[in-house]
Amino acid sequence: MSSNVSAVAPNAKHPSSAANGYKSTTVAVPHSFLSEMMASEYLPSAMTPLCHHMQRRGSDKATFHNYTRVYHHLFQHWTRDAFNLLEIGIGSIDASVPSNMGPNGTPGASLRGWRDYFPKANVLGADIDPQTMFSEDRISTCVLDQRSPHVAKYLDGMKSMFPSFRVIVDDGLHDGATNLHVMKHLLPRLDVGGYYVIEDIRPDQQPIFSARRFYPEQHFPSPSASAESQPRYRYEFCHLAYSAPGVPTDNCLFIVQRTQ
Numbered sequence: 584m585s586s587n588v589s590a591v592a593p594n595a596k597h598p599s600s601a602a603n604g605y606k607s608t609t610v611a612v613p614h615s616f617l618s619e620m621m622a623s624e625y626l627p628s629a630m631t632p633l634c635h636h637m638q639r640r641g642s643d644k645a646t647f648h649n650y651t652r653v654y655h656h657l658f659q660h661w662t663r664d665a666f667n668l669l670e671i672g673i674g675s676i677d678a679s680v681p682s683n684m685g686p687n688g689t690p691g692a693s694l695r696g697w698r699d700y701f702p703k704a705n706v707l708g709a710d711i712d713p714q715t716m717f718s719e720d721r722i723s724t725c726v727l728d729q730r731s732p733h734v735a736k737y738l739d740g741m742k743s744m745f746p747s748f749r750v751i752v753d754d755g756l757h758d759g760a761t762n763l764h765v766m767k768h769l770l771p772r773l774d775v776g777g778y779y780v781i782e783d784i785r786p787d788q789q790p791i792f793s794a795r796r797f798y799p800e801q802h803f804p805s806p807s808a809s810a811e812s813q814p815r816y817r818y819e820f821c822h823l824a825y826s827a828p829g830v831p832t833d834n835c836l837f838i839v840q841r842t843q
């Protein structure tokens with residue numbers, strides 16, 4: 584493994600429109616591969632600022648899972664930037680809703696954690712459960728069903744405020760086919776340089792992402808773009824070391840970065 588981790592840090596940015604706050608941003612994409620930055624020896628062993636924020640807010644991203652260590656590694660240079668972040672999965676506590684947080688969960692926990700970590704970002708949460716909707720400083724929410732063939736249309740009502748996203752996190756239904764369906768429809772809304780992450784990939788679904796049979800640019804070409812201007816991506820399936828005893832075997836991330 585190369586140790587060229589710092590070169591991977593996405594620390595250069597070129598805002599393309601800053602009127603009335605964040606509209607769309609292009610982030611310079613460095614050359615190294617995600618696999619280099621994902622090597623576990625490069626992940627911080629100590630709690631990161633994002634770990635503290637998520638834990639304080641009640642999200643399992645820093646406790647049951649150890650995703651916040653990866654995220655801090657990816658995002659630490661963006662904490663002073665203004666941009667948009669979308670997370671699918673706000674945190675239902677309704678036992679009848681698939682992938683709910685359980686009765687002791689804290690709806691909106693991760694949205695607040697992101698808001699605390701990125702003091703200038705606008706955070707949009709989307710969820711199938713209308714009971715999870717709320718609005719706070721720099722946090723908006725909308726109802727969205729990931730399985731819908733019109734999944735992207737759910738976000739259209741928010742388009743003036745959220746035309747695109749630098750970070751998209753899929754922490755919703757946790758079904759591989761649904762993950763790909765949503766990615767197909769939402770990747771076009773990812774800023775160049777931005778990251779799209781799928782969390783909690785179950786063992787039976789991991790081969791979809793890990794066997795390298797899935798190539799975002801081949802599967803999801805932009806019909807309106809020429810061959811030269813097609814979006815490009817790099818991607819990595821990360822099976823993370825368990826952060827604590829009893830963490831299930833879905834402690835996996837599929838990370839896509841748009842490079843063009």
Ligand SMILES: C[S@@+](CC[C@H](N)C(=O)[O-])C[C@H]1O[C@@H](n2cnc3c(N)ncnc32)[C@H](O)[C@@H]1O
Nearest residue numbers: 642672674675692693710711728729754755756
């Ligand atoms: C694990 S919880 C999200 C936890 C939250 N991101 C956090 O870390 O604090 C998963 C969420 O996915 C939502 N969900 C389940 N099926 C969905 C669907 N088809 N479309 C959108 N959201 C869905 C559930 O309502 C639930 O709130």
